[in-house]
Amino acid sequence: MRRLLMVFFLGAMTVEAQQAGQPGPTIALQARPQPEAGGGTVVGHVYCGDTHAPAHLAHVSLSPVPQVGSQGGGRFGGGMVTADMDGAFLIQGVAPGSYYVNVQMPGYVSPLQSVASADLTDSSADAQLRVRQKVQMVTLSGAESVRVDVTVDRxxxxxxxxxxxxxxxxxxxxxxxxxxxxxxxxxxxxxxxxxxxxxxxxxxxxxxxxxxxxxxxxxxxxxxxxxxxxxxxxxxxxxxxxxxxxxxxxxxxxxxxxxxxxxxxxxxxxxxxxxxxxxxxxxxxxxxxxxxxxxxRGLHVVSGHLSGSTDDGGRRRVVLHDTGDVAFSRNALVAADGSFRMEEVPDGDYTITVAGGGTVGTATGIGVAVHGGDVTDVVLTQ
CATH class of the missing domain: 2.60.40.1120 (Carboxypeptidase-like, regulatory domain)
Known part of the structure; x- marks a missing residue:
């Protein structure tokens, strides 16, 4: 009852605001592909490759094959559906086009997992050939029904x-x-x-x-x-x-x-x-x-000061990169007084730059060697 009263109250407020000439609240929603009116249907079964039994409750979805000049999106593939206990699935309202068939089931390899990620968004014939060697594809031209059976490997x-x-x-x-x-x-x-x-x-x-x-x-x-x-x-x-x-x-x-x-x-x-x-x-x-x-153990602190610094509301950041391992980095916000502090830094040779706040520090970075102890006297010039 309280919920009904709240809905009525909010509705009355909206009507009152509109009558007063005030626009009501608007919500911007991102457009997404919608079911195709009179679209096609994809039906089939999913089986487990190791047992040859039905893939109970597997999740099945269609991924649009990229077209030349596109990123592969924009067509409605029917969303994700759940196969029944016999492994049967039905996807309706599919827009005309070509689609890769993907299956997700715990412990099994989804077909799209077996291909290079870049190939999935590549519209070239070579990339699509590589995908089709491992992933089944269906093509619909209208309101027809297409059948496809998929086997997933353990x-x-x-x-x-x-x-x-x-x-x-x-x-x-x-x-x-x-x-x-x-x-x-x-x-x-x-x-x-x-x-x-x-x-x-x-x-x-x-x-x-x-x-x-x-x-x-x-x-x-x-x-x-x-x-x-x-x-x-x-x-x-x-x-x-x-x-x-x-x-x-x-x-x-x-x-x-x-x-x-x-x-x-x-x-x-x-x-x-x-x-x-x-x-x-x-x-x-x-x-x-x-x-x-x-x-x-063996981790250190790298700290210092950014000279010529002005308070920009904490938008600037100091970034530390390992010269021998591009995957390793540390970063810290620059405080209002220009100080910064990065922790858990192992021994190594690093470069430090400043980014954010509308400015970027020295393009080549400042070299810092961390060997056996903390480094607390780093000075960066803006």
Whole structure:
């Protein structure tokens, strides 16, 4: 009853505002493809490749094949549907066009996981040929019904434990798998779980995979549904922001806080992706016993001052990059007095630049060597 009264009250307010000549509130909605009136239908079954049994309650979706001059979107593929207990599915209202058929089921490799991410948005004939070698495609020209049966293969799995250096388990820590760099370190790609997070892990040169989970109370993790290939494994430990130095007030009346550090540790116990162990998984392999040790020993502070700094409301940021591992970085906000502080920095050689606030620091960066102790006298010139 209270809810009905509230709806009536809000409705009365809207009518009253409109009668007074005041425009009512508007909400901008992003346009998205809609079901095609009299569109086509895609029907079929999904089967498990290892058991040949129906894939109970598998999720089935259609992904538009890119057309020349487009990014592959804009056509309604019927949305995601759930197969029944016999593995049967029905997708209605599909607009004319060609579509890749994707299936998501825990523990199994989704067809789109087995192809290079770049090929999925490439309209070239060569790219689409590579995709069709591993992913089934359907084409509809109107209101016809098209049948397609899909078989999904059991994926590989990798499992292990994350511990702190004193032996205690690291609980509730996110663990991810990565495809190794293809040509350079900048090409390594996080493989995320489409079924868990509702998105495919896209990246240059990488593949889609099911590759992120959280450790339990024992620090134990298991990631399944991986296509065959080479993988690195990392744990992401979020450290709280340091209590010192105290955040400085900004001209806007707020306070500038440095966020906590995302300490990404690669198996077995390194902060550098270049030093990570690579695990090779064959089709359907189960790789157990991966150990990741999280240690804060040997980590340092890099701090200093940005000369000529003016308070810009905390929009400027100092960024530190490892000269030997482009995957490693640290960053910190510049306080109102120009000071900055970055923590959890291992030994190494780095460059530091300033970004944000409408300015960018020295283009080549300032070199900083961290070896065996903190570096607290860095001076950057704006």
């Amino acid at each position: 994926g590989s799995a990798i499992s292990g434990v994350v511990r702190f250096d004193d032996g205690t388990p690291a609980a509730n820590v996110f663990v991810s798998v990565y495809t190794p760099p293809v040509a350079t370190a900048t090409n390594a790609t996080t493989v995320t779980s489409a079924s868990q997070f509702g998105r495919g892990g896209l990246g240059t040169g990488g593949v889609r995979g099911s590759g992120s989970t959280q450790t339990d109370d024992r620090g134990v993790f298991r990631i399944a549904g991986l296509p065959p290939g080479d993988y690195m494994v990392s744990a992401n430990v979020v450290l709280p922001a340091a209590a010192t130095p105290a955040p400085a007030p900004t001209s806007g009346g707020g306070r500038t806080f440095n966020p906590g550090t995302n300490l990404i540790v690669y198996a077995p116990a390194t902060l550098h992706r270049s030093g990570a162990t690579t695990f090779t998984l064959g089709s359907g392999d189960e790789h157990n016993g991966v150990e990741i040790t999280v240690s804060l």
